[in-house]
Amino acid sequence: xxxxxxxxxxxxxxxxxxxxxxxxxxxxxxxxxxxxxxxxxxxxxxxxxxxxxxxxxxxxxxxxxxxxxxxxxxxxxxxxxxxxxxxxxxxxxxxxxxxxxxxxxxxxxxxxxxxxxxxxxxxxxxxxxxxxxxxxxxxxxxxxxxxxxxxxxxxxxxxxxxxxxxxxxxxxxxxxxxxxxxxxxxxxxxxxxxxxxxxxxxxxxxxxxxxxxxxxxxxxxxxxxxxxxxxxxxxxxxxxxxxxxxxxxxxxxxxxxxxxxxxxxxxxxxxxxxxxxxxxxxxxxxxxxxxxxxxxxxxxxxxxxxxxxxxxxxxxxxxxxxxxxxxxxxxxxxxxxxxxxxxxxxxxxxxxxxxxxxxxxxxx
Numbered sequence: 001x002x003x004x005x006x007x008x009x010x011x012x013x014x015x016x017x018x019x020x021x022x023x024x025x026x027x028x029x030x031x032x033x034x035x036x037x038x039x040x041x042x043x044x045x046x047x048x049x050x051x052x053x054x055x056x057x058x059x060x061x062x063x064x065x066x067x068x069x070x071x072x073x074x075x076x077x078x079x080x081x082x083x084x085x086x087x088x089x090x091x092x093x094x095x096x097x098x099x100x101x102x103x104x105x106x107x108x109x110x111x112x113x114x115x116x117x118x119x120x121x122x123x124x125x126x127x128x129x130x131x132x133x134x135x136x137x138x139x140x141x142x143x144x145x146x147x148x149x150x151x152x153x154x155x156x157x158x159x160x161x162x163x164x165x166x167x168x169x170x171x172x173x174x175x176x177x178x179x180x181x182x183x184x185x186x187x188x189x190x191x192x193x194x195x196x197x198x199x200x201x202x203x204x205x206x207x208x209x210x211x212x213x214x215x216x217x218x219x220x221x222x223x224x225x226x227x228x229x230x231x232x233x234x235x236x237x238x239x240x241x242x243x244x245x246x247x248x249x250x251x252x253x254x255x256x257x258x259x260x261x262x263x264x265x266x267x268x269x270x271x272x273x274x275x276x277x278x279x280x281x282x283x284x285x286x287x288x289x290x291x292x293x294x295x296x297x298x299x300x301x302x303x304x305x306x307x308x309x310x311x312x313x314x315x316x317x318x319x320x321x322x323x324x325x326x327x328x329x330x331x332x333x334x335x336x337x338x339x340x341x342x343x344x345x346x347x348x349x350x351x352x353x354x355x356x357x358x359x360x361x362x363x364x
Contacts, residue, residue: 003031004362005083005108007074007093011041011052017169017278018089020351021358022048028359033081035074035093053077075100078108085143085362086110091135098138109143111361115169116275116297117152136160144361148275151296166358168276170351171285178287178342179262184334187218187327189291190264192257192279193271195226195234195242200270200293200314202238205248207270207320212247218327223260225253261286265334266326270311270319274298281349284308284341289334291322307341 004025008014014022014034025032026049033051036042042052055073074096078086086108088097094112101110139145140160147153148168157163193199201222208220222242227233234242243250254260261267267283267290274297280290281301290308292298302308309326312318326334 002029002085003033003081003083004085004087005033005035005078005081006050007035007086007088007097009037009090009093011036011038011045013089015041015044019048020170020172021355022050024355024359025362026050030362033083035077053081071096071099075103078104083108087358088112089115095135095138098141101143102138102141106141106143110141111144111146111358112139112142113146113148113166114139114152114156114275115148117155117273146357149297149300151300152275164357166354167349168281168354169278170354171278171281171345171349172351173285173346176258176261176282176285178338184265184331186263186265188221188264189218189266189268189323190221190223190260190283190288191268192223192260192283193269193277195222195224195239196230196232197234198232198272199224200272200319201234201242203270203314203316203319204268205238205241206316207323208247210317210320211323214324216324216327218247218323219249220247221249221251221260221264223251223254223257257282258286261288264288266291266308268292268323269298270313271295271298272313276301276349281345284338285345287335287338287342289326289337290341291326293319301344303340303344305337307337307344 006014022032033053034045035053035055037056039054045052055077078100086097088094088110094114097110097112101108136156136159139156142162145156145160145163146166147163148166150165153163153165191204195201211218226239242248261283266288267279269277269280269292271293273295276297280292283290284307290302292302292310293313294310295313299310302310304310309322311322
């Protein structure tokens with residue numbers, strides 16, 4: 001039986017973003033094992049039919065020696081498993097997989113998914129510039145690299161020609177239905193994502209204060225995990241402001257957010273860069289308009305005034321103006337934006353399309 005090993009930075013990510021892919025691979029007769037640094041969702045992975053291995057490492061650990069040790073442990077485990085393919089997701093697992101492919105002379109075929117180019121490609125200090133070029137260079141040792149948007153692919157394609165685009169992690173079209181009984185008059189903006197600086201939360205709060213100063217009726221709901229140990233997380237002062245604000249409803253991390261979509265008028269994401277944000281895919285599939293910053297990964301999905309609205313990156317005034325424009329749209333226009341958004345998802349972002357792309361590369 002052909003073996004496929006999947007390396008990810010968390011078991012939750014595999015269940016939340018790659019569950020359908022794993023099920024499809026197993027149904028095609030592949031033996032699938034997973035390597036994650038935690039066992040939070042190991043039970044669910046086992047239920048899918050995976051053999052799950054735990055290799056603990058700090059996802060934010062930048063210590064060179066601990067990362068070398070982590071690489072060696074992964075290499076030893078891969079040699080024990082002897083998979084034909086390694087599927088990897090997110091930066092650190094991808095780097096590990098690229099190096100394993102290099103030192104094994106391509107004995108294990110690495111199919112990496114570069115879903116987004118967050119912090120490493122946003123920050124401009126020497127460390128991140130070095131990591132950026134290292135990441136791009138090492139990708140040439142992969143068997144294939146998938147990207148979620150054309151902008152990210154373009155950065156790597158000068159070095160690596162074995163590349164293609166998939167529409168994000170894809171979405172199960174049956175999982176979300178159009179929100180019913182939504183009169184689009186609640187003026188409720190919904191943000192779904194981790195509470196990190198690159199998601200544009202500082203700009204979102206500053207924009208909201210402009211609306212408050214003008215006595216504009218609206219509400220803001222924020223769903224997302226706050227990890228104080230993550231160096232990219234928003235600072236404690238901003239978190240406390242969000243958590244204690246009278247005009248913000250903060251609910252932390254939620255696995256099932258359907259009920260929040262039902263109460264929202266739109267989903268808003270002022271991110272600095274994305275791959276293909278699942279929150280916007282889910283929102284569109286639910287028939288909600290989407291608002292986002294004009295950056296790679298978001299501007300690939302939003303067609304201005306067709307399925308949503310865009311604003312300038314790092315510009316809280318532009319963000320505030322867009323929020324006000326959206327509030328002032330007619331109910332009929334808001335409904336039309338949502339309907340158009342769902343059509344886009346149904347035609348272009350089904351998880352079945354994503355799975356076919358992976359199977360095509362594997363079966364070659």
